[in-house]
Amino acid sequence: MKDNISTLLDYLWHHYESWISAAELSQLLHVSTRQIRKYISILNEEHVEEPLVISTNKGYKLSSTEQYLRYRESGKHNLETPQTRQNLIIQKLISSKNGIDIFDLAQELYVSESTVDNDIRSIRKMISAYQIGIRKEKDVLFIDGSEKEKRQLMSRLITSDSYDNFVLKDEVRLLTYHYHFWDFRKNLSDIFSRNNLFANDYTLNNTALHLIVMIDRIRSSCILHEQVDLTPFFETPQYTVAREIREYIEEAYAIQINDAELYNLTLIIMNNTTMIDYSFINGSNISSFIEQRYIDIAHTVIHNVEECYLLDPFDEEFIAKFTIHVKNLFNRVEHNYYAKNPLTAKIKSTYPLIYDIAVYIAQQFKDMYDIILNEDEIAFISFHIGSYFENNVQSKNKLTVLFLYADYYSLHQNTLEKISRRFEDKVTIKYAMSIHSYQPSLLHADLIISTVETPFPQPSIIIHPFLIEKDMNQLENTITKMLAEKNKNKLKEFLFDLFDPRLFYTNMNMDRTRLIQTLCNDAIRLDYADASFTTDVFAREHMSSTAFEDAAVPHSLASNAKKSFISVVLCPQGMEWGTHEVHIVTLLGVHDDSRKLFAQIFDHLIEILSEPSFLNELVTCQDYDSFIQKLTHYMDAVDV
Structure with missing residues (x-):
C-alpha cells in the first residue's frame, strides 16, 4: 500500500495543474476507486487545516506545492507500515537461532520498545493459524514451532510481501539469501516440460516459492529430519521429476537434500502439476479426461449457486474449467496442501459479491464433502466466478433505450447496430421505430436516442443519421451518468426499506461473537429471521471474515430471513473483527424475494460503507434519525 500511495502522490505532482479522476488513478494503480479514496484519506489524515490532496467532482489534485514539499521533507512517506514492520519481525525471529533482543530490535526499526511489544501482540494473532508461538525470556524474543510450520509461515509472508499482481518480483525478499526468481522458475518450467508435466502460472509460482523457501532453510542449517517412506512414489512421474530437481538444486546451491526433503519436494510437485494439458479440455470432451465424480460435484455446486443468487445459467465451458479446478482442489486437500x-x-476488498459467492461454494464443499478451504483457495474460486460476471453481460444492470429514426430505405439499421455493439453491456434496445409511429403515452424507456430533433417528455439524445465520433462520446457520457443514477436510485429505494430503528445500535461494548449473537437474537425476536439464522451467520463468518476495509457485514448464506433487513452498529472507537478493526457493523438478512436485487447492489453497499471520509462522519451519529439523514445526504451527493 505504501508503494501505491507514493506512486499516487508522484502522479499528482507530475500533473500538478490538472484534476485527475478517480478512474484514472484506479487504472494507474490497478485498484478500485474505493481504494483510491482510502489512499487520499490516509494522505490527508495529519493535514487538518489544509488537506494535502483536495477533491471535487472534477477529481483530485495537490492543494499546494508548499504542502507537498513539506510532506516530502518530513520523510513520513518513507515510514514502514505496522504490517510491513511486523512481517520483518517475524522474518528475523524465524531466521534467528539465538533469539532477538527486544531493545536491539526497537533500535533497528526506529521505534520504541512499547511499539515492539504491541507488534508482538499483533503477530501472535496473525500466526495463530500456525502451530507456532512466540516467547519472551527476559528481554529476548524466541519463536517456537516445527520446521514445516515455519516454512509455511515464511511462504505466507513472502506471498503477501513480494507478489506484484500476478507474478513474484525478480528478487524475493524476506529470505536470508538472494534468489533470481525468474531464472529459477524458468529452470523448473523446463524440467516440467521435458517430463510432460503441466503447471499454470499460479501453480508454477507456488512451486518455485516453496522450493526457494526449502533451499533457503537448508542453507541456514534448518532441515527436515522426520522418517519418511518414499516407496509409494517410486513409479510416479512426479518422483522422477523431484529427483531431477534435487540434482539441479544440489549442484546450483551446493546443498544436500535428504529423503525427508525429497518426500516434501515430491508432494509439492504432485499438488501443483498434472499430466493433462487442460487447455485442450472443453465442455464436449471433459468426460474423457476428468472422472465423473468431479463433473457431478461441479454441476451440483454451480446449480446451487444459480438457485441461491438467482443468476443466469453458467455455460458448459465455464463448468468444464470449474470441474478441472474442483479435481485439483480435492487433490490438494487430500495431501493437506x-x-x-x-x-x-485485493479480490476480497474489490469484488465483495464475487468473493461472497466463492465463500458460498466453499460452504457447499464443507457441508456436502467435508472439505474445509482457506481464504486463498476461496479467492481462486473467485477467479472462476469473476470470469462468469465478466462474460455474462445479462447479469449487468442496463438502461432501456427507445431508438427513433426517420424511415428512409432502412438507413437507420447501420446506426442502430453500431450503438448496440458499442453499448451492449450498458443498454437494452427496448423499442426501435419510426418517429411517425412514436406514441409517448404508450412507450417508455430510460433513454430516447433519436435521429430526429423534436421535444421529448423524458431524457433523450439527438444524434446524426450517420454516427460521428461526437455522437459516440455524447452517448458514452450520458449512458454512463444515467446508469450510475439508476443504480443509485435502485440502491436507495432498496436500502432504506431495510432499516429499522429497533435494529440500530451505538457503542456496543462487546466482542465479535457476543455482538453477532445479540444482533441475531434481536432480529429473530422481531420476527425478521428464523431461529436457524444465528447458526448460519456464524457459519459464514467462520468460513471467511466478513470484514471489508473498515466495515463488517455479517450475514447468512442460507434462506432463513423471513423478510429482508439491515441491523446497524456504529463503533466510533473501532472494534476488533478478526485481524481487522472496523467502525461499522451491518448484519444483513436477505429474503428470497430480494435476493436477485441484493446481488446487484451488494458491491455498492460495501463501497459506501468503506468510504473513509464518509464513514468518519457516519459513526459520529448519536441516533437513528441522524444516521438516516447523513446516509441520504451522502447517497444524493455521489455516484455509486
Whole structure:
C-alpha cells in the first residue's frame, strides 16, 4: 500500500495543474476507486487545516506545492507500515537461532520498545493459524514451532510481501539469501516440460516459492529430519521429476537434500502439476479426461449457486474449467496442501459479491464433502466466478433505450447496430421505430436516442443519421451518468426499506461473537429471521471474515430471513473483527424475494460503507434519525 500511495502522490505532482479522476488513478494503480479514496484519506489524515490532496467532482489534485514539499521533507512517506514492520519481525525471529533482543530490535526499526511489544501482540494473532508461538525470556524474543510450520509461515509472508499482481518480483525478499526468481522458475518450467508435466502460472509460482523457501532453510542449517517412506512414489512421474530437481538444486546451491526433503519436494510437485494439458479440455470432451465424480460435484455446486443468487445459467465451458479446478482442489486437500494466492486481499476488498459467492461454494464443499478451504483457495474460486460476471453481460444492470429514426430505405439499421455493439453491456434496445409511429403515452424507456430533433417528455439524445465520433462520446457520457443514477436510485429505494430503528445500535461494548449473537437474537425476536439464522451467520463468518476495509457485514448464506433487513452498529472507537478493526457493523438478512436485487447492489453497499471520509462522519451519529439523514445526504451527493 505504501508503494501505491507514493506512486499516487508522484502522479499528482507530475500533473500538478490538472484534476485527475478517480478512474484514472484506479487504472494507474490497478485498484478500485474505493481504494483510491482510502489512499487520499490516509494522505490527508495529519493535514487538518489544509488537506494535502483536495477533491471535487472534477477529481483530485495537490492543494499546494508548499504542502507537498513539506510532506516530502518530513520523510513520513518513507515510514514502514505496522504490517510491513511486523512481517520483518517475524522474518528475523524465524531466521534467528539465538533469539532477538527486544531493545536491539526497537533500535533497528526506529521505534520504541512499547511499539515492539504491541507488534508482538499483533503477530501472535496473525500466526495463530500456525502451530507456532512466540516467547519472551527476559528481554529476548524466541519463536517456537516445527520446521514445516515455519516454512509455511515464511511462504505466507513472502506471498503477501513480494507478489506484484500476478507474478513474484525478480528478487524475493524476506529470505536470508538472494534468489533470481525468474531464472529459477524458468529452470523448473523446463524440467516440467521435458517430463510432460503441466503447471499454470499460479501453480508454477507456488512451486518455485516453496522450493526457494526449502533451499533457503537448508542453507541456514534448518532441515527436515522426520522418517519418511518414499516407496509409494517410486513409479510416479512426479518422483522422477523431484529427483531431477534435487540434482539441479544440489549442484546450483551446493546443498544436500535428504529423503525427508525429497518426500516434501515430491508432494509439492504432485499438488501443483498434472499430466493433462487442460487447455485442450472443453465442455464436449471433459468426460474423457476428468472422472465423473468431479463433473457431478461441479454441476451440483454451480446449480446451487444459480438457485441461491438467482443468476443466469453458467455455460458448459465455464463448468468444464470449474470441474478441472474442483479435481485439483480435492487433490490438494487430500495431501493437506493449499495453494497461495497473492491477490486474496485485493479480490476480497474489490469484488465483495464475487468473493461472497466463492465463500458460498466453499460452504457447499464443507457441508456436502467435508472439505474445509482457506481464504486463498476461496479467492481462486473467485477467479472462476469473476470470469462468469465478466462474460455474462445479462447479469449487468442496463438502461432501456427507445431508438427513433426517420424511415428512409432502412438507413437507420447501420446506426442502430453500431450503438448496440458499442453499448451492449450498458443498454437494452427496448423499442426501435419510426418517429411517425412514436406514441409517448404508450412507450417508455430510460433513454430516447433519436435521429430526429423534436421535444421529448423524458431524457433523450439527438444524434446524426450517420454516427460521428461526437455522437459516440455524447452517448458514452450520458449512458454512463444515467446508469450510475439508476443504480443509485435502485440502491436507495432498496436500502432504506431495510432499516429499522429497533435494529440500530451505538457503542456496543462487546466482542465479535457476543455482538453477532445479540444482533441475531434481536432480529429473530422481531420476527425478521428464523431461529436457524444465528447458526448460519456464524457459519459464514467462520468460513471467511466478513470484514471489508473498515466495515463488517455479517450475514447468512442460507434462506432463513423471513423478510429482508439491515441491523446497524456504529463503533466510533473501532472494534476488533478478526485481524481487522472496523467502525461499522451491518448484519444483513436477505429474503428470497430480494435476493436477485441484493446481488446487484451488494458491491455498492460495501463501497459506501468503506468510504473513509464518509464513514468518519457516519459513526459520529448519536441516533437513528441522524444516521438516516447523513446516509441520504451522502447517497444524493455521489455516484455509486
